[in-house]
Each structure stands twice: as C-alpha cells, then as structure tokens.
Amino acid sequence: MNADALDGRLLFAIPKKGRLHDKCLELLAGADVQFRRHHRLDVCLVKNHNIALVFLPASDIPSFVGKGNVDLGITGQDVILEAQMGQYVTEVLKLGFGKCALQVQVPEAGPIKSVEDLAGKRVVTSFEVLAGQYFKEVDDRLNLQEGQQTRIEYVGGSVEAACALGLADGIVDLVESGDTMRAAGLHAIATVLQTEAVLIKSSTTKHPALEPLIKVITSRIAGVVAASRYVVCEYNIPRDKLSQATTVTPGRRAPTISPLEEEGWLAVSVMVEKAKIADVMDELVKIGAEDIMIFNLDNCRV
C-alpha cells in the first residue's frame, strides 16, 4: 500500500497483539467498521468509512496519538501515563475492558511487609516512569539521601521472575486476577494506579476536518460499550408493589411501565447494569415480581 492510499483518511491505532487486541476487534465489529487485514500487514483500509487502521504495540500508541501521527487510538491508561503523554492526548471514552491495577509486589514469605520496608532497595519493572515517580515520593517522605534511594531497573517482560532470580527485592507490575503474582510467590503491598482501556485522540488535532468522523466512530463505540454493560430486565409486578420494585430498578432515565391484560398487574421493562443483575433479580423476587426475564443487548445508543 502506498502513502497516497492513506491520504485524507482518519488513522486509527489498534493494539496489534496482547491483552487488548481481541477486545478491540470485537469493538470494531460491533461498530460495523469493516476491514480485512492482510497477513502481517499493520496498516489496512476500512471498506465502509474513510478510515485506515494502524496496528501498533499498545505501548507505542500514546506517542503516535500524542504527536498527531495518528488521529485516534485505543490503549491502556497505564501506558499513556508511562509514556508521559497525558497532556498530549484526550481521553474520549472509557472502554470497560483491560481493567487491572499496577501494584508493588514482594515475596510472600520474605521480610518486606510495606513500601517503606522496600524503599532504598531494588525494584524491577516494565513501568520505569510510574514506578520511579511512586518511589521518589516514598523516598522523599522517608528523607532518603542520594545513594540510599530506591533503585528502579527496567525489564521488558517476565517481571515476576525478578525476585526469584535474585535480581530484585520487589517488583511493580500489572495485576488482574492475581494468578501470575501468586504463581510467582508474590503478594501486593501497594497499588500505584488502577487502569482500563480507553479511546484517545490527539489533544491538538492536525486534521480538524476529521472531527465529524471521530464523533461518529466514538458514538458507535460508546453504543457497543454500553450494550456490554447493560441488560434489559422485564418483569410482571402487582400494581401495589410497583413503587418498591422501581426503587430497585429505576432504569437509566425511568422504567417503561405497561398494563397487563390481567387486572391489578403491570409489566416493567428497564435497563440494569449487568454486574448488578443477579442481586436485582433476588430483590425483585422478594418484592413479588414474577416472570423476570433478562435480555442481552447487541448494540444501543444511550
């Protein structure tokens, strides 16, 4: 593909591999962004929009977007801060996946119990900047002088192995389920930050004419994200229990209520957060709701 083929197109950076890649492909499919990625090609044209997708390492996306080399991107909040690009990119939308925490971890059986114990020792991480900022604050608080301060060393991967190999007294790395940390005999003693995947655009766009297309894509992606967060809950309820039931299911704006053919009964239809639906159903049953049904959403605009 030559550079002319990209002329005037909105460039949209997507993580080329790793934890965020598959979720991004699901989002694009849900937003009806159609493309075929040829084997090993990292740039491809979108068939039904004036967009080209650029597949990049997640950690490179903040600087590509921040410098305006691409217009839009998806990556983790952690890598944006690590790349020190926070002021050059605008967070357009939280995407609800890639959720994890950057944590300080030490051997479970070892003598170090707190970050104060770890200060002044060796810390290995792929997040040199964030770990450096975190321990500078700890060192300053403990008034550690030059030569006594925490040593931050960078490794590109397999960070969890550093303590067992005798290379570190502690590490700073991402934790989601905690399986990797526990398997390495480590436990967390502090959280540096919580992170999730976000849609970002350049703070100073070089292509203002692309703004309307950015809005359309953002709205479509927001619809897919909301659809994955909510379910539709429908149930029947005796009229005299309605106010109790709608306190449990207030809906996003208000519940839709329609009469049933049977005297004294109403049908309620309402959106509920997926994460809360099991508790909500328990409550509705207690109140006297019947025929409770839950429907997944494919897509929505809310």
Ligand SMILES: Nc1ncnc2c1ncn2[C@@H]1O[C@H](COP(=O)(O)OP(=O)(O)OP(=O)(O)O)[C@@H](O)[C@H]1O
């Ligand atoms: N266990 C996890 N659970 C949820 N999100 C994660 C997890 N690990 C990483 N992430 C998110 O995904 C981003 C990319 O991490 P990942 O380990 O997939 O990178 P990678 O693709 O292997 O490396 P590179 O950034 O060099 O491409 C992280 O910065 C973080 O935002």
Ligand SMILES: O=P(O)(O)OC[C@H]1O[C@H](OP(=O)(O)OP(=O)(O)O)[C@H](O)[C@@H]1O
């Ligand atoms: O708490 P957990 O659910 O175990 O997830 C944490 C692990 O996930 C990430 O690595 P990933 O598996 O993406 O591979 P990587 O080390 O090659 O980046 C991260 O670096 C941790 O190692």
